[in-house]
Amino acid sequence: MSLQLHIDLARWLRDRLDDGTTRELVMASMLNTGYDAKTTEQACALAFDTPEKLDDIIAKQAKAAENAKPPATWAEEFTPSHTIALAEARNRIPADHGDIRIVARSGRPYVLALGNFLTADECRELIEYARGRMSRATVVNSVDGGDAVDERRTSELVMLRLAETALIDRIDKRIEAMTGIPVPHGEGLQVMRYGVGAEYQAHYDYFDFASPGEAMHLKFGQRIATLVMYLNDVDGGGETIFPNGDIEVVPQTGNAVYFAYTDREGRSDTMSFHGGAPVTSGEKWIATKWMRERPYHS
Numbered sequence: 001m002s003l004q005l006h007i008d009l010a011r012w013l014r015d016r017l018d019d020g021t022t023r024e025l026v027m028a029s030m031l032n033t034g035y036d037a038k039t040t041e042q043a044c045a046l047a048f049d050t051p052e053k054l055d056d057i058i059a060k061q062a063k064a065a066e067n068a069k070p071p072a073t074w075a076e077e078f079t080p081s082h083t084i085a086l087a088e089a090r091n092r093i094p095a096d097h098g099d100i101r102i103v104a105r106s107g108r109p110y111v112l113a114l115g116n117f118l119t120a121d122e123c124r125e126l127i128e129y130a131r132g133r134m135s136r137a138t139v140v141n142s143v144d145g146g147d148a149v150d151e152r153r154t155s156e157l158v159m160l161r162l163a164e165t166a167l168i169d170r171i172d173k174r175i176e177a178m179t180g181i182p183v184p185h186g187e188g189l190q191v192m193r194y195g196v197g198a199e200y201q202a203h204y205d206y207f208d209f210a211s212p213g214e215a216m217h218l219k220f221g222q223r224i225a226t227l228v229m230y231l232n233d234v235d236g237g238g239e240t241i242f243p244n245g246d247i248e249v250v251p252q253t254g255n256a257v258y259f260a261y262t263d264r265e266g267r268s269d270t271m272s273f274h275g276g277a278p279v280t281s282g283e284k285w286i287a288t289k290w291m292r293e294r295p296y297h298s
């Protein structure tokens with residue numbers, strides 16, 4: 001049986017071949033990010049022993065992704081399983097720290113740009129808390145050192161636990177109050193820092209049932225919505241982009257972007273394809289909350 005590689009993993013493996021990362025490091029990195037031993041073994045055998053097959057997969061999957069259309073049975077209007085009900089009727093959402101403002105809306109992809117989700121003080125506190133805890137986001141890159149090619153891929157991150165600090169608890173509860181998605185459905189906040197040139201290539205946040213590397217994540221339930229909070233002003237670039245909707249959200253301290261991508265029947269919306277554009281000047285700090293269809297934490 002041939003291995004089905006998710007396009008993101010295939011591209012990542014291609015990049016590691018290009019930058020000369022060793023097989024051992026690639027394997028360590030995959031295991032570290034949660035791939036099981038068998039998938040890791042098979043993916044590395046494919047990439048390192050038969051790179052032409054890897055390129056073939058990338059070419060085929062890229063084409064398939066381009067052609068991917070939502071199923072014909074979908075209504076023209078996407079109805080996410082979770083919307084922020086208040087946001088549809090009003091321009092402000094009262095919260096514990098003041099009003100969250102709706103800055104922009106899109107029906108499909110379902111996207112809300114939000115102002116004042118966090119206060120400037122909260123952003124500063126979160127950055128300071130995360131700064132000393134950032135891990136080598138990708139083992140591979142940090143070993144390669146800081147050359148320009150590597151830097152494009154390098155973002156540092158830290159996963160924080162629910163209620164790890166009073167501030168994190170407050171933010172998680174604010175997200176619950178705004179979205180109606182209970183705190184235990186949320187993964188721990190992830191804080192990420194991008195330097196100049198760093199980006200997050202366009203992707204789906206939901207997991208692909210067809211991909212063995214991702215299927216394991218589904219046992220904790222599918223992701224249904226994401227909130228990306230911007231913790232600082234970025235001098236240049238770093239927009240969150242939704243190419244299918246031609247939407248760019250500019251990162252600004254305390255603002256956020258919420259997007260929901262699962263309909264009431266559990267189907268994930270391909271229109272939610274999105275990424276973080278390269279930072280061209282300054283740095284970019286975000287905190288991301290991914291939310292699941294059912295409790296992720298028990």
Ligand SMILES: O=C(O)CCC(=O)C(=O)O
Pocket residue numbers: 200205226228238239240241274275276277286288
């Ligand atoms: O960096 C961004 O603006 C997007 C981040 C993102 O897509 C994610 O954290 O899932």
Ligand SMILES: [Fe+2]
Pocket residue numbers: 203204205226274
């Ligand atoms: Fe994302």
